[in-house]
Amino acid sequence: MPTDSLPTFPDVEAAAAVVAQHAHRTPVLRSRRLDALAGCQIHLKAEHLQRVGAFKFRGAITALSALDAGQQRAGVVAFSSGNHAQAIALAARELGIRAVIVMPHDAPAQKVAATQGYGAEVVRYDRYTQDREQIATTLAAERGLSVIPPYDHPQVIAGQGTAVMELLEDVGELDVIVTPLGGGGLLSGSILAAGALAPQARVYGVEPAAGDDGVRSLRAGRIVTIETPRTLADGAQTTHLGHLTFPIIRDGVTDLVTATDDELVQTMRVLASDLKQVIEPTGALALAAVLSGAVPDTAGTRVGVVLTGGNIDLSRFAELVGAP
Numbered sequence: 001m002p003t004d005s006l007p008t009f010p011d012v013e014a015a016a017a018v019v020a021q022h023a024h025r026t027p028v029l030r031s032r033r034l035d036a037l038a039g040c041q042i043h044l045k046a047e048h049l050q051r052v053g054a055f056k057f058r059g060a061i062t063a064l065s066a067l068d069a070g071q072q073r074a075g076v077v078a079f080s081s082g083n084h085a086q087a088i089a090l091a092a093r094e095l096g097i098r099a100v101i102v103m104p105h106d107a108p109a110q111k112v113a114a115t116q117g118y119g120a121e122v123v124r125y126d127r128y129t130q131d132r133e134q135i136a137t138t139l140a141a142e143r144g145l146s147v148i149p150p151y152d153h154p155q156v157i158a159g160q161g162t163a164v165m166e167l168l169e170d171v172g173e174l175d176v177i178v179t180p181l182g183g184g185g186l187l188s189g190s191i192l193a194a195g196a197l198a199p200q201a202r203v204y205g206v207e208p209a210a211g212d213d214g215v216r217s218l219r220a221g222r223i224v225t226i227e228t229p230r231t232l233a234d235g236a237q238t239t240h241l242g243h244l245t246f247p248i249i250r251d252g253v254t255d256l257v258t259a260t261d262d263e264l265v266q267t268m269r270v271l272a273s274d275l276k277q278v279i280e281p282t283g284a285l286a287l288a289a290v291l292s293g294a295v296p297d298t299a300g301t302r303v304g305v306v307l308t309g310g311n312i313d314l315s316r317f318a319e320l321v322g323a324p
């Protein structure tokens, strides 16, 4: 498939075959206390327990598997604030492909170390002044590498869609499906999966309140670009949706809503104390919006929520969750 064509559900099904060979089939977590708190039945797809600690491994292994032999021999380059980087690094190692990762100077130390630990070469940049896509494009041209973007890529979208596909296979019908929204790879893949397997379900994406470019884009009917938002949700600090993810979201999403940093921390606390799960701030976006009521009309319904990642320095986690 050319890298500029819109993926469809059969691409998610094809991705599922690749993902099943390499990724964990993550569990779906339930909690009576959480259901009582939320006033609905919540099914948590535990992607913080995925390999590399985030769903991004799904898209990475799908995209790298789709490269031809020559492209695999030459290697790949990716730009990311962290989880996509680790995912590409591990997927590349698994498939015997060389990987270069362009990461911001202020990326969490654990994410940089993990990426290097998987054997990737890390090139640093300043996220507030430099354009990471340009750096990656230059490296690609110099070294003949394939650029694997974090969300605007058909196989990445298809791979991310396998999380909600598995969720629906495991729990059956859902009334509402909620995922975090950064660049929209996960949400657009989820829309493809839900459209085929749960066409009656409402699907919501949740952005950080400080970075609501998706909400604005949906209202404007075109991709709106914002300044790099300052939010705890570093995995959703994107400035714009993609040319592939935007039309899928525009045509398939029920609505986009937001969660504040305070709501993210409160949700991380609930997940730690009631479910004993360590979730990074971005990973808590979807549940935070259900608990705050930003996702409308959930009372008494069956709600699927993707917990997307758990990569956070333990000291940082303690600082956030332990504070009164």
Ligand SMILES: *Cc1c(COP(=O)(O)O)cnc(C)c1O
Binding pocket: 054, 056, 083, 084, 150, 151, 160, 180, 181, 182, 183, 184, 185, 186, 187, 235, 236, 238, 280, 282, 283, 308, 309, 310
């Ligand atoms: C990347 C990421 C997101 C956002 O995913 P997109 O596909 O960019 O919308 C959400 N949560 C975590 C933990 C992530 O790493």
